[in-house]
Amino acid sequence: MNRFAALEAFVRVAETQSFSEAARRLRSSKSAISRNVSALESELGARLLNRTTRSLNLTEAGRAYFERVSRILADLDDADRALGQLQASPRGRLQVSAPMSFGFLHLAPAMPEFLARFPEVDVDLSLNDRFVDVVDEGFDVALRIGALPDSSLMARRIAPIRRTLCASPDYFRRRGTPQTPEDLKAHECLRNSNVARTQEWRFVDENGKPSLVAVSGRVSANNGDALRIFALSGFGVASLPTFIVGADLRSGALVSALDRFVPQDLAMNAVYPHSRHLSPKVRAFVDFLVARFGKRYWDPDDGRP
Known part of the structure; x- marks a missing residue:
């Protein structure tokens, strides 16, 4: 043998x-x-x-x-x-996994620039909000938002992810703008069913102490873009990342609330299998992501760092 x-x-x-x-x-x-x-x-x-x-x-x-x-x-x-x-130039097939909303709104529009810069790279982009197994499913790179579990994968931070609590101006006129997280108990909250605790939202007090507030509402969805549509229609309050609602906040179609209570401890990371020598195509792609998204161009210009 x-x-x-x-x-x-x-x-x-x-x-x-x-x-x-x-x-x-x-x-x-x-x-x-x-x-x-x-x-x-x-x-x-x-x-x-x-x-x-x-x-x-x-x-x-x-x-x-x-x-x-x-x-x-x-x-x-x-x-x-x-x-x-x-010393080699990036080449070959690059299999990428990314969250649905970020992938559709930001990653896919950026890919033509990457492909033009590296003409010998072919990209297979998979958009899915489920937690993929990078090794078993054969991905070269996966983008993940939130805490990273312990694993043998390598990770590189791409950008901070800012969350915001927002609703339409009409909704806040009708129902009032919440002044504390506890006020949300009297509001129609648009919940993300793709997270573990869909009926509890996490906040921090002015001393940085975390707390959970029970929320309720008639609508839940497993996708942030869908929750954005409900928020724009004046149906309730949503907790969403600014890469989804940044343009709406800038235009005034949505208004934020409780900013000082919303924890800003999320980040987007690129994860990829451990290798002694990172392949040129993966290295080029991750460097591209940092340069393209590291400055969070989608955030409203509100003086935040």
């Missing part, structure tokens, strides 16, 4: 969940890939894959083995390319 070929076959099958796709990527035959994986399982004395006519999944042992072996192969690949890669 060619140990390297067997390890590579196993990793590609695990990544693609397909013997056929693994064979295509390795420019081999499906039968050869199957033989290599079977030989590896025999040598290890453990089943790495559960195979049925409809699915192919890693066993518990297979997942643990895959995590170690994929890193080893990545390191070997890095070692082969290291010297040339450091």
